[in-house]
Amino acid sequence: MAFDPQQEDYERMVLRFYQSMSADEAKSASRRFASFGERFAHRRDTLPQTDTDRAFHLVSEAAILIDYRLPFAAESAANSLIQKAQKELGEALTLDPGSTDASRMMEAAELSSYEGYFRYLADNEQKALDEADRARARLVRDGAPEEEQQLAQHLAYAPYLRWLAAEAGRALVCGHYRFCLEVAGRALALDPQDEAGVLDTAAYAYAKLEDDEGFAALKRRMAEAGRAESAWTRMAALSLAFSAHDLDRSRDILREILASYPEAGDILVAQHELPDGVYARLAVEPGSEDELILAVSEGAILLQEGRDSAERGTLSTWVSQEVPRLVAEGTRPRHIGAKARKGGLR
């Protein structure tokens, strides 16, 4: 559940290429597409495109720089990466002043305060929707094949969905939990398959509101959409159990997490906080180490609440103390088993 900027760039160019064909040409579309991949990769300028497409290409490049390269860049390289990305976003806005992605990412980079960015997103949400509606009018052709219409619709509204996902995420961080759920609801109404991943954000809002029923409904919805439990829903369940002071259940959930994700013990003890994706939440493989790292990072909001002498938050402290115990407990039976074999059971 995430947006891949490069894939979206590709899809936009595919749609434009297809739509620029005459009716006759479209009949032999598959033959014409044979060279598309090579032209997209190496001779992009030979493909039909508008300023909006060029702007999005710059957005996708900036997204890769900020979200995927900056976190791993050496400190000395960081500044030039940021400058390059900002220049690209600036150019994108010159080409397409209506680019909600570019203006949103520029604002996020300014990052005056959590609340300031949240308020910007909340105050300009309608503009983002208007822009998406205009994009739809440009991209969706009446009478076009179903597949083309779906792709056009998707590309028109993807920036708005990213907007809503960012707004829900910021609302969560700022402590506006019900507002977060309202925004997530608007995203899901438009995107029932939840490409934007707002269900995971909403899971945290339900955990913060200690709303077991809301969380159960969310999990049913995920199951209906054919989605498995995510690292977010597991962390939310952990938080809910701990809030209710059900430590046995909290331990069971921790055991599940430890059994489900590689390196989970280290991740849960370290509780690293990463910068949030500026374009969108980073794309990670379900069930992967990266998924848990991301959910734990965003889970700071669940972990770091309540007074404790370590000043980490009650759940954070409990998790960091409990995980080593559970890891030891998990390895013990194997150890005993090995000894028993050595003892000559065979």
Added chain:
Amino acid sequence: MNATEELEERCALTRSRKLGGLTPAGFEELRRDVHENLSDFIKTDDQRALNILKGALARYNDSVKDDDLRGDDEFMAERKKRLSALVAAAQQAQGEDPSCLDAALIETLARDLDPEALLDALLRLEGTEEKRSGKLQELGTKETDLWDDVYLRPRLRLRAATVRTCVDTAHYRMAASLGREALDVAPTDALGIRSSLALAYARLEDEPAFNELEAEAGHHGNAWWHLARVLLLFKLNRMPAATRALKGYMRLVHGGSYALLRPVFVELCIPDRPAYAPNSFEEAMLAVHEADPIVADTPDFINWCEDQSWLVQDAMKFCDAEGLDWNA
């Protein structure tokens, strides 16, 4: 906790049972007699235990009063000393009366545990008491308030401490349900459990529950309520209403603006909150302290408060008038 008054009440009740058939006026006279010659009336284990606590709490509170005059090191040393003294006295009281719940509660609180460990300890105490004398919510009757029975007040004090600790450690629904049980049997709420619940409902952004509780309280509000309302509306992103509520908090709570923008260390409440005047500066400092985990969970709440120039001006004015230090 007014240990003197409760001890006198216990002594008078014991003597009155012995004498039998006292008229209300006769009981009042006995009450005066007990007040003037308390030591003559202390006969039972529970009274001896409470008498020990009475002295220990008085010494503890006297020491707290002088904290402002102490330097950091001296304060830390004195604090450690007075808490150990309280633990020792509470143990001594339990030696007189092993079932003395106030002594067990005071000992638990004076150990100055990490809040989550304190919550565990308080819940264990709740469990022990439940086994010994029944569930809190089953002790009262519809017609009476549990608080009116001086022998049941320790149970309410324990519950109020548990609820405060739940709020401190971010177990908000738990705070609400444990608090609700107590309010159902002791609606006069002498210990201010509703104030803790106001904070919990604000944090849970549960406006219907907040309003219902407020209607039930039917009072003119205190620092917790005024502050909780600002937090609730801010969290619900109803900014004009939140601004109005912040103005209300500033107007109604003496020094509230200063307490909010310049929070200070607040000493543990043992065994319950001190009897501050509603909307006083002392109450504001305590309410801000208790709300701190919720404020911290709302990262730009204080920044927003600081953006309201009228609030900052009011706080600085209070600071000047009281001879406090703005940059301390």
